[in-house]
Amino acid sequence: MPETPARPSKPELLRPREMPRRGKGTSLTRRVALIHALAHIEFVAIDLAFDMIGRFGGQFPRAFTDDWMRVGAEEAMHFVLLDRRLREMDSFYGQLPAHEGLWGAAIDTAHDVSARLAIVPMVLEARGLDITLETVERFKQQGDYLTAKVLNRIYDDEINHVSYGTKWFEYVCSERNEPPHAQWKSLVKMHFRGGLKPPFNDSARHAAGLTREYYIGVE
Numbered sequence: 001m002p003e004t005p006a007r008p009s010k011p012e013l014l015r016p017r018e019m020p021r022r023g024k025g026t027s028l029t030r031r032v033a034l035i036h037a038l039a040h041i042e043f044v045a046i047d048l049a050f051d052m053i054g055r056f057g058g059q060f061p062r063a064f065t066d067d068w069m070r071v072g073a074e075e076a077m078h079f080v081l082l083d084r085r086l087r088e089m090d091s092f093y094g095q096l097p098a099h100e101g102l103w104g105a106a107i108d109t110a111h112d113v114s115a116r117l118a119i120v121p122m123v124l125e126a127r128g129l130d131i132t133l134e135t136v137e138r139f140k141q142q143g144d145y146l147t148a149k150v151l152n153r154i155y156d157d158e159i160n161h162v163s164y165g166t167k168w169f170e171y172v173c174s175e176r177n178e179p180p181h182a183q184w185k186s187l188v189k190m191h192f193r194g195g196l197k198p199p200f201n202d203s204a205r206h207a208a209g210l211t212r213e214y215y216i217g218v219e
């Protein structure tokens with residue numbers, strides 16, 4: 001697999017410090033900026049799903065590839081839904097700059113599928129579950145029910161993505177005779193700087209098999 005996947009020429013990728021502040025502007029421009037940021041996350045998530053298959057699929061039964069193919073297809077659908085919202089708001093993916101850092105976790109965990117599963121679905125995508133419902137409320141408060149509906153759809157799918165992460169992480173642990181909770185905690189310490197920050201969406205995490213035994217004490 002290439003270390004970094006091909007990218008379209010737009011959006012321009014900037015370091016976090018160089019990103020323009022999202023707080024300013026009208027309600028519309030702020031919503032566009034937020035949807036653009038979410039579309040970028042979905043775009044990178046497509047690459048992450050197929051990198052999972054290409055890089056690690058050979059070590060697993062066929063069901064692993066089937067699961068991540070489904071994830072990749074859903075990420076692509078999420079991207080299209082958000083880009084369509086941007087176009088309805090006279091914008092498009094690529095109009096604004098985007099965060100360059102999202103692929104960092106992939107490079108950092110390219111050596112070991114256990115680390116990749118622990119960080120990408122079980123930390124980063126689980127983080128999405130923690131914050132999405134609040135974001136949905138913000139769009140509703142501003143009368144943007146169409147975006148709220150798209151985000152709810154994404155939320156339901158993402159619970160599944162986290163559950164695939166947990167399922168295959170536990171599969172690897174049982175193959176290697178490692179205790180999953182302790183192993184996850186040590187991988188998160190090693191590969192995820194800054195620690196995990198509450199509040200956690202315990203019920204969505206639980207529905208994805210990511211029980212509190214995993215993330216308690218890593219805060």
Ligand SMILES: [Fe+2]
Nearest residue numbers: 042045075078
């Ligand atoms: Fe997604």
Ligand SMILES: [Fe+2]
Nearest residue numbers: 045125158161
């Ligand atoms: Fe996802």
